[in-house]
Amino acid sequence: DTGVSQNPRHKITKRGQNVTFRCDPISEHNRLYWYRQTLGQGPEFLTYFQNEAQLEKSRLLSDRFSAERPKGSFSTLEIQRTEQGDSAMYLCASSPSRGNPVQTQYFGPGTRLLVL
């Protein structure tokens, strides 16, 4: 068990470019979450997958954002036409789904995005 991994760890891009981040959850964790964390703030929920199904999206996830988890394993988060306001740390977390009680989410190291 190597924990949640995210790639790349850092990304610098120019405004208007597209970027894609990858998250590999802990194996056999069927729940996967994406969060965004801006400087000086706590993480904010973006979207949630149960296996390959995207079950919830935050209003923060504009139409420039898309997330997938095609085989219920790794997930990608793509941002199209990046804006400077997209600069943030993007965190991925996974948890098992074994019913009650509420499961602990395990976080990856994050991808820090800087849009110039």
Place this chain on the structure above:
Amino acid sequence: AQTVTQSQPEMSVQEAETVTLSCTYDTSENNYYLFWYKQPPSRQMILVIRQEAYKQQNATENRFSVNFQKAAKSFSLKISDSQLGDTAMYFCARPFGNEKLTFGTGTRLTIIP
């Protein structure tokens, strides 16, 4: 409102001392969970401690303990015998529908040698 409030943006304490971080939250539920997460500088977030609201006993994990006051909707974290490795951002969090977490704004804790 699904809010979690941490009113202490920064705190510092001498090594080996005890420090308490505050957290308050909103809820209309009777049974729920609360978490404290730690985010060390440039490292990933890890769970420090969790509390189930229906349990009256405060959770304890080694040097970390909570003071859970359900009526006051307060959930503070006490770190005893603080160590240099405790230097980090600390976030209070609550899960809501689909167990997505709502976090407070965090407290930056510095342990001074």
